[in-house]
Amino acid sequence: QKEVEQNSGPLSVPEGAIASLNCTYSDRGSQSFFWYRQYSGKSPELIMFIYSNGDKEDGRFTAQLNKASQYVSLLIRDSQPSDSATYLCAVKGTGGYNKLIFGAGTRLAVHP
Amino acid sequence: DAGVTQSPTHLIKTRGQQVTLRCSPKSGHDTVSWYQQALGQGPQFIFQYYEEEERQRGNFPDRFSGHQFPNYSSELNVNALLLGDSALYLCASSLGGQGTQPQHFGDGTRLSIL
Numbered sequence: 237q238k239e240v241e242q243n244s245g246p247l248s249v250p251e252g253a254i255a256s257l258n259c260t261y262s263d264r265g266s267q268s269f270f271w272y273r274q275y276s277g278k279s280p281e282l283i284m285f286i287y288s289n290g291d292k293e294d295g296r297f298t299a300q301l302n303k304a305s306q307y308v309s310l311l312i313r314d315s316q317p318s319d320s321a322t323y324l325c326a327v328k329g330t331g332g333y334n335k336l337i338f339g340a341g342t343r344l345a346v347h348p
Numbered sequence: 349d350a351g352v353t354q355s356p357t358h359l360i361k362t363r364g365q366q367v368t369l370r371c372s373p374k375s376g377h378d379t380v381s382w383y384q385q386a387l388g389q390g391p392q393f394i395f396q397y398y399e400e401e402e403r404q405r406g407n408f409p410d411r412f413s414g415h416q417f418p419n420y421s422s423e424l425n426v427n428a429l430l431l432g433d434s435a436l437y438l439c440a441s442s443l444g445g446q447g448t449q450p451q452h453f454g455d456g457t458r459l460s461i462l
Contacts, residue, residue: 240390268448279438279453280391287448324390333404334379334442336451338390 239263240327242339251348255312259325259339262306268328269301269308274341275321284310315346350375352441352454360460361429369424369457373441380422381451382414383438391438397422398444426459434461 241260249255257271268287272280286292286299286308298311308327312319322341329335353372361367373380379398383391393406397416416422420441426433436458440451 270450272453279436279456282450282452285450326390328448329393331404334381334396334444334449334451335393335404335406336381336383336391336440337393338383340388340390 238339239337240325240339242323242325242342244340245343246345247342248345248347249315251315251317251346253315253346255315255319255344255346257310257312257323257325257342257344259308259310260306261308261325261327261337263327263330263337264303264306265330266303266306266327267330269299270326270328270336271297271299271310272324272326272338273319273321274324280324312344315344317346317348320344320346352377352439352452354437354439354454354457356457357455358458358460360462362462363429363431365429366425366427367429367459369426369437369439369459370421371424371439371441371454372421373439374452377441377443377452378420379442379444380416380420381440381442382422382424383440384408385436385438385456387435394424429461431461434459 271284284299325339326336381396382394385391395405442451443449
């Protein structure tokens with residue numbers, strides 16, 4: 237079992253729709269969760285982080301965390317073609333340090 | 349406010365050579381982590397430096413080594429390069445302590461081994 241799992245996609249959504257990206261993790265002790273966006277050929281860009289169960293909203297983005305189910309998701313409302321990218325889910329490793337464990341990413345394609 | 353800067357942007361080496369990659373953290377950050385990202389994969393943690401010491405290491409051989417300087421900048425050294433070392437090398441900086449702060453990435457160094 238991989239430590240952080242994501243569907244590779246591509247997830248194709250029409251412009252204006254809600255894109256839902258999902259991630260599961262294996263370490264029940266994990267406390268911090270991050271979503272990064274990575275355009276092709278570029279480096280990851282932090283877009284959201286969440287530490288507590290529930291929802292956290294920032295503009296068009298909402299991160300959702302359910303520690304009991306070991307599940308974290310990212311919703312993108314009013315999807316735009318510029319949102320087309322790979323979305324990486326990252327989980328902070330346990331042990332007090334800042335090592336991030338990444339999933340392989342989900343490729344999102346928003347079509348006009 | 350300068351973000352994380354990495355150099356060089358691209359590098360081409362041959363098998364058996366060694367390489368040094370450099371990273372300057374975001375202003376105010378004191379912790380530097382290095383990741384390797386192969387094509388189509390998520391970044392894999394190599395190691396992390398804080399207070400000039402390696403404080404955590406991922407599953408990478410000793411050919412990968414690093415250093416952090418008093419100004420918090422860092423170097424990643426790879427010896428005896430293999431074809432499989434071809435990847436995007438990412439540096440991320442954060443504020444240390446308990447490690448709850450998000451990491452911010454530089455633009456990366458794309459290393460190609462011939």
